[in-house]
Amino acid sequence: MGGLFGVASKADCVSDLFYGTDYHSHLGTRRGGLAVKNSDGYVRFIHNIENAQFRSKFETDIQRMSGPLGIGVISDYEDQPLLIRSKLGDFAIVTVGVIKNAVELANQLFLQESFHFAEMSDGEVNATELVAALISRQPTFEDGIRSAQEAIQGSCTMLLLTQRGIYAARDRLGRTPVILGKKDGAMAATLETCAFPNLEYSIEHHLGPGEVVFFDADGYEQRTPPGDRMQICGFLWVYYGYPASSYEGINVEAVRYRCGAILARRDDANVDLVAGIPDSGTGHGLGYAAESGIAFQRPFVKYTPTWPRSFMPQDQRIRDMVAKMKLIPVRELIEGKRLLFCEDSIVRGTQLQDTIQRLFEAGAREVHMRPACPPLVYGCKFLNFSRSKSELDLASRKGIRELEGDDPGDVSRFADPDSSAYRDMVQAIATRLKLTSLKFQRLDDLVEAIGLPKERLCTYCWDGVE
Ligand code: SF4
Structure with missing residues (x-):
């Protein structure tokens, strides 16, 4: 499964990012990652969390992180966040979901362009890198996210940390939730709403299926409206969602x-x-x-x-x-x-x-x-x-x-x-x-x-x- 959290703040975002991401620790066992953007560029850390808790792995790293914008992930599989240099500009990306046709999509990219991927150790393409590649080929982030969502079989919810703010995109059929929260001087996106109360965010907006929003510390704008069809995972409530969280309210x-x-x-x-x-x-x-x-x-x-x-x-x-x-x-x-x-x-x-x-x-x-x-x-x-x-x-x-x-x-x-x-x-x-x-x-x-x-x-x- 996996979880994600992103924050845009008028002040330094690292503390909220650290604790907000930590509140997704029950959703994955393999990798944890944080990325922040500041005036010098991007700072990113990824750790193996198979044998240690997310917090203990990142406690030292966050001393070396600062900035108003950040995204974090608990990943049950690939290394994330990835930092991407593209014609759209530099960005960082995290994803949650599974891409069933990853091999076909990667092969299409190989055929259409002289493309290459950094392979994972077990020989598979990093799914988040594949999503980043699909996005970067389009003229804008919005077009890129839309085109990636149309191409992906499975589901992919994502956060993109760009120079000016963060895109939050819920998967096409809304199998995983994304919720925006707001407090004075900051806005955050989360999969688990249990990340909000202790960080003093109140729920601002539940993204609909396939909806894309762009947010900064001042607020959010809808960039792609939600689709009509929703297939949110029923198992979230039964099994792997956190008891203090709400989805669809x-x-x-x-x-x-x-x-x-x-x-x-x-x-x-x-x-x-x-x-x-x-x-x-x-x-x-x-x-x-x-x-x-x-x-x-x-x-x-x-x-x-x-x-x-x-x-x-x-x-x-x-x-x-x-x-x-x-x-x-x-x-x-x-x-x-x-x-x-x-x-x-x-x-x-x-x-x-x-x-x-x-x-x-x-x-x-x-x-x-x-x-x-x-x-x-x-x-x-x-x-x-x-x-x-x-x-x-x-x-x-x-x-x-x-x-x-x-x-x-x-x-x-x-x-x-x-x-x-x-x-x-x-x-x-x-x-x-x-x-x-x-x-x-x-x-x-x-x-x-x-x-x-x-x-x-x-x-x-x-x-x-x-
Ligand atoms: S309800 Fe079952 S099949 Fe559907 S997304 Fe959830 S776990 Fe997967």
């Missing part, structure tokens, strides 16, 4: 609470306590507990002092180890108890399998699981939040494989919660995870909990509808 924690309440309304489980798998299952669990009248407790406590991040390293083995180390079971709340857990989602289920086993080892009598979204039947094509995961690794696909072998054909019947195929798949997942019971949220209920019309949401990973 809808708060994440409030949606999670409603998700849990709706799960409880459809449920008849007879249990001793309700819990959430920390962190993102907590809001869902609280909503479930309030609606059902069953006490919310914490049979697992997360060790936050040294394991604060929700996203984990790309290496599955290390990720599993970290997942285990950060969750500490509380035996007194587990032994002999019938436990119901709300979980944001079941992606592959490997960590959850281990968690469930630990609950039974600690003496749990029953473990019931209530994911707050439907089974993930399709891999995400539009954001890279699960870049390293093959669709076939999804827990649902493993269940389907058990039922129908390697070639199940069209799997859409498994996304219909009223079909027997769906029921069999859910049972296969429950059996594999050794759960006492498993009930997923229905998609229509999830859409109700979010509160946007279904056609304004991306729900592809659940129902395959594009």
Whole structure:
């Protein structure tokens, strides 16, 4: 996935840039980057954040940064921000999203012009560099952003730091949000609105899908109006968005609470306590507990002092180890108890399998699981939040494989919660995870909990509808 933050200020912007970018740390594990523009030019730092927090990596660098304009990024893949010298002038760029046709676009550039890219170590073109190249070929930044957005399959939200101000461009179908905030003497753009309150920005404008604005410390101008069609990622509210953030004016924690309440309304489980798998299952669990009248407790406590991040390293083995180390079971709340857990989602289920086993080892009598979204039947094509995961690794696909072998054909019947195929798949997942019971949220209920019309949401990973 990844996150971005940009700020234009009448004073020095570095402190706001540093903390504003840091508030996106839950969205990526690989690279962090900051760039500022001042009268001497651009200053930029990029660090590997796989084994250390963003703040600790940049604390020294920011002493050497100053200027009124800056952009920052948490990147789950490529090095960013990039500094570009072009016929449009010098600029810095950060992007969030995934470009599915990156190879084709790069090949077109090779054929049309004698073009070259600085390759990444694993041989792929840096996607942000590709976007910069597409933009720089056009007569203006606005034309460049528009042409890049038209050419890109996937999604690409970006910030461009230019000589005079910052362009903020939301991806064509608005799968990721961009929000402008304002305070006295400064304006900022963010993906996560949780970056605003403590930096004293108030929300000024939610960019629409494909909308492009240009802002400086005095205000913003719309350069490209929003498109009609929006497909904002529904998974933002369920799983990877931060609870204190709002997208389209809808708060994440409030949606999670409603998700849990709706799960409880459809449920008849007879249990001793309700819990959430920390962190993102907590809001869902609280909503479930309030609606059902069953006490919310914490049979697992997360060790936050040294394991604060929700996203984990790309290496599955290390990720599993970290997942285990950060969750500490509380035996007194587990032994002999019938436990119901709300979980944001079941992606592959490997960590959850281990968690469930630990609950039974600690003496749990029953473990019931209530994911707050439907089974993930399709891999995400539009954001890279699960870049390293093959669709076939999804827990649902493993269940389907058990039922129908390697070639199940069209799997859409498994996304219909009223079909027997769906029921069999859910049972296969429950059996594999050794759960006492498993009930997923229905998609229509999830859409109700979010509160946007279904056609304004991306729900592809659940129902395959594009
Ligand atoms: S496919 Fe799923 S994760 Fe990807 S953008 Fe759509 S809702 Fe979000």
